[in-house]
Amino acid sequence: MSPGLTVVILTFNEARHIARAIASVQGLATRIVVVDSDSTDDTVAIAAANGAEVLVNPWINYATQFNWALDNAGIDTDWTLRLDADEIIEPGLAAALRTFLGAPGDAAGATVDRRIDFLGRAIRWGGVYPVRQLRLWRSGRGRCESRWMDEHITVDGPIAHLSGGDLADVNLNNLGWWTAKHNGYATREAIDELLRAPVDAEVGGQAGVKRWIKHKVYHRLPLGSRALAYFIYRYVLRLGFLDGWPGLVFHALQGGWYRFLVDAKIAEIRGLMRARGASLAQVVADEYGHRI
Secondary structure, eight states: OEEEEEEEEEESSOTTTHHHHHHHHTTTOSEEEEEESOOSSSHHHHHHHTTOEEEEOOOSOHHHHHHHHHHHSOOOEEEEEEOOTTEEEOHHHHHHHHHHHHSOTTOSEEEEEEEEEETTEEEOOTTOSSEEEEEEEETTSEEEOOOSSSOOEEESSOEEEEEEEEEEEEOOSOHHHHHHHHHHHHHHHHHHHHTTOOOOTTOOHHHHHHHHHHHHTGGGSOTTHHHHHHHHIIIIITOGGGGHHHHHHHHHIIIIIHHHHHHHHHHHHHHHHHHHTOOHHHHHHHHHOOOO
16 A cells, blocks of 8 residues: 555536535545446546546446445555545545544544535534544445445444544535435335344444434334434424524425335335235336346
8 A cells, every 4th residue: 555545436427516526635635536327417527627537337326336446446545535426525624634644543444524515504403413424444444335225334443533624515406306316315225124234233433323223213113103203303302493494494305204205115115015926126126126
């Protein structure tokens, strides 16, 4: 390995965001690798024009694509960082990253604080900020979990936390795009729950606690009612209403509608399995085009 940092970004039709994401890590990254899944817009041209190395690979799911990137990008720097195309590393976090990379101690990876901006406002209530996510790790010691949804990077070794700034998710697309994307997410999450994806012991910290609660409490509640309970928890008990109108829209859609859609898809798939005498894999392939 050589000193430095490789940033890996997965893309599909991200012409609106990719230059901004690349700019946020220029001066920090030794290499920026974009792995595209056959975009039909100018994503690839923009990424290349802004100094990124571009690889192309067909999409299956996020975990498969990201692990393909780790295996095929020829990463030879000491550290790797995961960044989504609609995210940016804010200046405070960039400074914390530089300091950490200069003297990381024995840490195998590091978590950062992730923030979601929605309808032009930073969402800071409802229990969704800050979300600590492991985004930086020593190259060769991190891997993306093989899950359909809620996948995390896992590492072997101690994990540090970087404070002082946020990794900000600032998506510029409209609500129609957002709901279509979360419709796809709902299918993936329904598949994960029907597969009974296990609680992975190697995921620790905030992510591990949230996943434990999700599997041991949330998943045991009746379909439908748990979505309503979760929205009330976020919007009322965790003060989501303090995020104003953008917060109402965000928590109602992401904490209510989306969770209910997952439940509806679980019920739909189970019903089709009974009616057809078919397996989960067969129904998912026939109705949603996913191979599991």
